[in-house]
Amino acid sequence: MRLDEAYFGLLGAAVGLVGMLAVARGLGLAVPDPQPTLAVLTVSGTFLLWRGVILLSAGAFYLYGATEGLEDPSMRARVFMASLMIWIVAGVDLLGRLLGAIPGGADRWVASGSEILAAMGPPYSPAVLAAPLVLAALAYRSQGGSP
Amino acid sequence: MSQSPTVLLMGHPNVGKSALFNRLAGASISESNYAGTTVEYTESQLALDDGTVPIVDVPGTFSLEPKDRAEAVAVEFLEDASDPIVVCVVDATRIERGLNLVVELLDRGYGAVVALNMWDEARQQGVDVDAETLSDLLGVPVIPTVATEGVGVDDLQSTLDGAQSSSLAAIRERLPPDGSDLGGVADGSGLDGPVDGSNPAARWDLVDAIVESAVTYRETAPSLADHLGRLTVAPKTGLPFAVAVLYGLWAFFSAVAGFFTDGYFVPLFDDHWLPWIQTAFPGEGGWLYFLLVGDPAATNSFEAFGVLTSGLFVAIGVVLPAILALYLVLALLEDSGYMARLAVLLDAAFHRIGLHGYAIVPMVLSFGCNVPGVAATRTLETDKQRFLTMTLLSVFIPCGAQLGVMMSLIPQYTGYILLYLLAGFFVFGAILNRLVPGSSPEVAVDIPPLRQPRLANVGTKLSLRLRGFMTSAVPFVLAGVGVVNLLYLGGAVDWLATALGPVLSGWFGVPQETVPALIAGFMRKDLAIAQLSAISMSPFQTVMSVVMVSIYFPCVATFAMLIKEGRTSGGVLRVVGGALATLVAALFLWGGLLRLGGTLLGVA
Numbered sequence: 140m141r142l143d144e145a146y147f148g149l150l151g152a153a154v155g156l157v158g159m160l161a162v163a164r165g166l167g168l169a170v171p172d173p174q175p176t177l178a179v180l181t182v183s184g185t186f187l188l189w190r191g192v193i194l195l196s197a198g199a200f201y202l203y204g205a206t207e208g209l210e211d212p213s214m215r216a217r218v219f220m221a222s223l224m225i226w227i228v229a230g231v232d233l234l235g236r237l238l239g240a241i242p243g244g245a246d247r248w249v250a251s252g253s254e255i256l257a258a259m260g261p262p263y264s265p266a267v268l269a270a271p272l273v274l275a276a277l278a279y280r281s282q283g284g285s286p
Numbered sequence: 287m288s289q290s291p292t293v294l295l296m297g298h299p300n301v302g303k304s305a306l307f308n309r310l311a312g313a314s315i316s317e318s319n320y321a322g323t324t325v326e327y328t329e330s331q332l333a334l335d336d337g338t339v340p341i342v343d344v345p346g347t348f349s350l351e352p353k354d355r356a357e358a359v360a361v362e363f364l365e366d367a368s369d370p371i372v373v374c375v376v377d378a379t380r381i382e383r384g385l386n387l388v389v390e391l392l393d394r395g396y397g398a399v400v401a402l403n404m405w406d407e408a409r410q411q412g413v414d415v416d417a418e419t420l421s422d423l424l425g426v427p428v429i430p431t432v433a434t435e436g437v438g439v440d441d442l443q444s445t446l447d448g449a450q451s452s453s454l455a456a457i458r459e460r461l462p463p464d465g466s467d468l469g470g471v472a473d474g475s476g477l478d479g480p481v482d483g484s485n486p487a488a489r490w491d492l493v494d495a496i497v498e499s500a501v502t503y504r505e506t507a508p509s510l511a512d513h514l515g516r517l518t519v520a521p522k523t524g525l526p527f528a529v530a531v532l533y534g535l536w537a538f539f540s541a542v543a544g545f546f547t548d549g550y551f552v553p554l555f556d557d558h559w560l561p562w563i564q565t566a567f568p569g570e571g572g573w574l575y576f577l578l579v580g581d582p583a584a585t586n587s588f589e590a591f592g593v594l595t596s597g598l599f600v601a602i603g604v605v606l607p608a609i610l611a612l613y614l615v616l617a618l619l620e621d622s623g624y625m626a627r628l629a630v631l632l633d634a635a636f637h638r639i640g641l642h643g644y645a646i647v648p649m650v651l652s653f654g655c656n657v658p659g660v661a662a663t664r665t666l667e668t669d670k671q672r673f674l675t676m677t678l679l680s681v682f683i684p685c686g687a688q689l690g691v692m693m694s695l696i697p698q699y700t701g702y703i704l705l706y707l708l709a710g711f712f713v714f715g716a717i718l719n720r721l722v723p724g725s726s727p728e729v730a731v732d733i734p735p736l737r738q739p740r741l742a743n744v745g746t747k748l749s750l751r752l753r754g755f756m757t758s759a760v761p762f763v764l765a766g767v768g769v770v771n772l773l774y775l776g777g778a779v780d781w782l783a784t785a786l787g788p789v790l791s792g793w794f795g796v797p798q799e800t801v802p803a804l805i806a807g808f809m810r811k812d813l814a815i816a817q818l819s820a821i822s823m824s825p826f827q828t829v830m831s832v833v834m835v836s837i838y839f840p841c842v843a844t845f846a847m848l849i850k851e852g853r854t855s856g857g858v859l860r861v862v863g864g865a866l867a868t869l870v871a872a873l874f875l876w877g878g879l880l881r882l883g884g885t886l887l888g889v890a
Contacts, residue, residue, distance in 0.1 A: 186701075189533050196526030216513030220523060224530040231537035238541045242549030280510055 141209055143275070147218050148205035150272060154225070155198025157182065157265040161191025181262035193228055194265055197221035215279040222276035229270035233259070292340045292367045293332055293446060296360060296391070297375035298384060299346030299665075300734050302403040304328075305433035305743075306375055307343035310443060327363060334446065339371075345664075348383075350390050355664040355672075355854055364396070371449040372398040373442070378408035378415055378430070379735075381501055385493045388424065389454065393484070397449040398426050401442055405430040407735065412504035420500040423460050425452035434740060454492060461495050511736045518627040519733065528631055531624065535615045536701075540693055542611035543604075547694050551603030555587040560595055567594075577771045588695070589820040597767035600691065600816045601760045608690020609755055610748075613654055617747040621739035625650065630733060639715030640726040641666070645675050652683040654751065655759070656844040659683065660851055669856035670724025674715060676848060676855070677865040680840035681872050682711040687759065687812035692832060695819045699829050707836055710876045714868060722864070759810070762843060766813045770806045779805065793874065795881050795890050796831045797823065807835045808842055826889045833880055838873050840865070 157180075163170045165188025184190075200221035204214040240258030243250040293310075295303045311330035332341040344363045345356035352358040364370065372391055376384030381402070391398050402408075402417060421428035427445040431438035517523040569575045570582050580592030587599035619625050625647065633643030644665060652659025659679045663672045684692070684707060692700040719726070773779045779802050787798035799821045807814030814835045823831065840848065845862075852861030884890030 186533065186537070189529060193526065193530045193533060196529070200523065200526075212508065212510070213513050213516075216510055216517055217523065219510060220514055220517050220527055224527060227530050227534040231534050231541060235537060235541035235544075238545035238549070241545065242553075244553070248550070 143278075144205045144209050146275065147201045147209070150269070151198045151201025151203075151205060151221075153198070154194055154201060154221075154265070154269055157269075158191050158194030158196070158198050161187050161265065162195055163191075165189070165191050179261040179263055180265060180268060182265060184264065190228055190264070190266065193224050194269075197224045200224075219276045219279050222273040225266050225269050225273050228266035229264070232264050232267055291369045291371050292342060293371045293373060294363060294367060295341065295343050295373050295375060296364065296387070297346060297401075297403075298348055298377065298387065299356075301346070301375045301377040301384065302431075302433040303346065303375045304343055306373070306401060306403065306431065306439070306442075307341065308746075309433055309436050309439045311341050327359060332443070332446075334443070347387070349387060350394065354667050359664075364391075370396065371446055372396045373401055373446070374398050375401045375403050375433075378402045378404050379411055379413055381408070381413065381415060382493055382497055385496060386489055388426075389457075389489050389492055389496075392424070392426070392452045392457070393454050393489075395451050397451045399442065399445055399449045400424065400426060400428040401433075401438070402428055402430045403433050405438070406432050406435075410506070410509075412506035414502045414504065416500045416502075420496070423457060423496050423500060425456055425460070426450045434743075457492065457496070462499055515623075515627070515733070515736045518624065518736070519630040521631065524627065524631045528628060531619070531628075535612075535619075538615055539608070539611045539689070540697070542614075543608040543690050543693055546607030546610075547604050547690070551599070551607070552587075555595075555599045555603050556585070559598075560584070560587050560590060563594060564590075573775055576775065577768060580771070588816050591767060591771070591817065591820065593764050593767045593771070596816060597764040597813075600810075600813055601763040604694050604816070605687040605690050605759070605763070605812050606752075606755070608693065609654060609686040610752065612686040612689070613748055613751045614744070616650060616654055617744045617751075618739050619650075620747070621737070621743055623734040623736045626733050627736075635712070637726075638719075639678075639712055640674055640719035640722075641671055641715070642726075645671075648675055648679060649683060652679045652685065653689070654686045655755070656680055656683065656685050656840060657758075657847045660844060660847040663851065663855070667727050668725050670722050671726055672851070672855040673722060673724075673861055673864060674718050676851060676861060677718065677868050678711050678715050680844050680848060680865055681837055681869045682707045682714070684836050685811065685841075687755075687810070688815060688836065691812045691815045695815065696828060696832065699825070699832070703829060703832055703836070706833060706876075706880065710837070710872060714872055714876070718868065758843065762841070763810045763813050766806050766810045770802050770817070773805060774802070793881070794830055794834060794877055795884070796827050796834065797821065800831050800834070803831070803835060804838060808839055811835055811841055826884045830877070830880060830884070830890075834873065834877050837869060837877060839869060 160170060161182050164182055165186075198221075200217050204218040204221075207214050209215050209218065236258055237255070240250060240255045242248070243254075295307055295310075297303050307328065307330070310332055327345065328343045330341055331338040342363060344360040347357040347360040349357075350361055350364070352361050364372070374384070374388045374391055376388065378384075388398065388400055400420070402415060402420075405415075408415065415430070417428045417430050427448050427450070429438050429442045429445055431442055433439070518527055563579055564570075564582050564584075567575055567579045570579075575582070576592070578592050578594045580590040580595050584590035584595070587595050587603070590596050619628075628650075629643035629646045631643070632646050636642055636645050647665070648659040648662035651662050656679055660676050663675045663679075666672050666675060684704070689700065689704075692703065696703075770779070782805070783798040783801040786801055786804075790796050790798050790800060800818065803814040803817040803821070806817050815832055818828065818831050818835065821831075839845075848862055848865055849858055852858040855861055881890055
């Protein structure tokens with residue numbers, strides 16, 4: 140087994156599981172928030188169901204790519220697509236946090252640096268935590284379609 | 287050039303005509319990576335050595351036998367121009383298709399220059415075109431170009447004087463002898479006899495022979511973008527990716543609009559502008575004060591309802607940030623080529639309502655503004671399809687401005703309202719498809735390659751659309767507030783509220799105080815929803831009244847566009863009358879259904 144297949148296989152399992160958790164919580168099932176046990180992770184917020192569906196799909200794409208073999212360019216493209224999905228969710232999540240933290244309210248136009256930094260601190264959504272881990276998929280960009 | 291002929295940029299949709307127009311004319315018109323960007327012509331001046339000549343970017347057309355309104359405009363332009371120079375823009379990656387149009391143009395005797403665009407992509411894809419040989423065969427200049435980068439544009443410009451006409455017989459004579467037996471066609475009009483340019487099969491045979499002589503194809507491995515392109519249109523992978531893209535669009539829209547509106551414009555208007563103008567404006571209690579400032583005791587800009595308070599706040603503080611965010615994401619999607627892929631994914635769903643996947647283009651444009659959405663229906667093939675799309679867009683698709691106000695006032699309900707309206711779009715689409723006579727032909731959706739969006743083009747598109755908003759929508763918002771206030775002063779609002787009260791409370795379950803909002807909704811729906819926020823209602827009544835305002839009547843600008851497009855889509859009476867009948871039915875049935883659902887759930 141190739142190293143990248145093992146890596147994305149494990150990542151796919153983890154992302155898929157968290158996606159399932161998000162879908163369950165998004166549907167209103169009484170699943171506890173993992174935040175108390177994992178201080179940096181939170182599975183909550185708006186549009187949780189949709190974010191869960193995206194994570195679950197991305198996890199499935201990673202697993203499928205890893206099991207079918209990443210020497211196949213179409214499987215690498217599938218892994219790249221899953222990573223794009225995670226970057227989209229993570230990107231808008233971080234952007235929302237940042238833009239929500241910058242205005243300083245009625246007294247001043249811009250919040251202090253420490254306030255903005257605090258807003259950007261943990262806990263993070265699963266997509267934000269997964270985003271740097273899936274940067275490895277960028278390697279497939281330079282390899283193009285050739286095996 | 288002795289006279290001043292018009293230069294016409296012609297070619298298939300999405301081959302880079304608008305990009306070439308911008309390069310040649312130094313203009314800034316909208317370019318997109320999907321077919322149907324240009325449904326109107328755009329004219330500018332092209333500087334040549336001996337003066338300037340008019341240059342026109344005409345809508346894309348696949349042939350000179352028009353199949354839709356946009357193609358008809360292109361052909362009309364060609365036929366009406368006196369002695370035009372046709373720059374036939376050909377996508378070099380799909381050269382056979384483009385050459386078919388070139389041959390058709392030459393057969394009709396037009397002087398032409400061929401711009402072999404997307405030259406770089408053709409090379410990458412293993413399509414090697416010998417431009418010199420092609421030029422010799424066609425008998426007209428052939429210039430390789432990359433319009434987005436400006437490559438070959440100077441050569442093209444300097445060659446315009448050399449535009450020539452050529453006959454198909456002459457082309458056939460120039461073909462090498464071993465190419466002459468390539469295209470015998472079933473009807474006997476192959477290359478052995480005279481080539482009949484009006485016969486598509488004979489034209490294709492000639493094109494095949496030309497390509498055989500001037501083009502070679504190399505084997506190339508598909509790139510990552512090619513693989514991604516295929517995955518985005520396959521339902522199993524494409525639909526989850528579409529969910530991610532649409533979620534990203536929505537979340538970006540919410541974050542950016544919220545940043546500007548809640549973060550800056552609300553405090554700016556409520557804490558500074560409103561108190562200042564309430565005290566500084568003279569004549570409190572007078573009609574002018576009521577018209578321009580509104581309620582002197584209001585504590586926020588939504589409730590004051592004067593032209594200079596609520597009018598300015600809604601236009602600048604709420605709607606402008608919302609459409610800035612929405613237009614930015616739409617421009618990125620258009621430029622990347624993803625929009626056409628979304629069309630393919632949704633093709634099956636649209637077929638159920640008598641449309642096809644490309645109806646997504648006017649639909650998505652309508653989420654920015656209904657006016658360009660209605661205009662974009664020109665790329666649809668039949669009167670029935672155009673009528674269905676125009677009607678459904680103007681009734682069920684909220685514009686970006688309206689969404690922005692909804693996100694600001696009722697963010698917790700906006701998603702549900704949008705889903706309910708989209709459901710109405712498809713339900714009423716299915717009903718209209720059965721009721722409206724006419725055909726709904728199948729079409730092959732043209733999928734452009736996935737490309738990295740060009741920031742310069744995205745910037746141009748964004749600035750053009752924002753300028754359009756500032757010059758067309760803002761005056762309507764301000765005028766809308768003024769009209770409603772004048773109707774208040776004249777007593778018309780109270781009269782209408784009394785007259786419509788039983789229907790509003792009996793059928794829809796909303797208070798009669800919503801009448802002013804319904805009046806304002808005819809001017810601007812964003813303004814109407816802003817006005818609803820000042821009325822004391824239960825959450826369900828708020829949702830109900832927002833749905834009503836969304837469905838009940840298109841804003842005046844959309845209404846004007848319906849009249850304009852109705853002339854060429856089966857008649858004004860048919861289009862406007864049909865749209866009005868649909869919206870009345872939709873208002874009472876779809877609105878009533880929501881009320882019924884709320885009653886059954888115990889929330890109404």
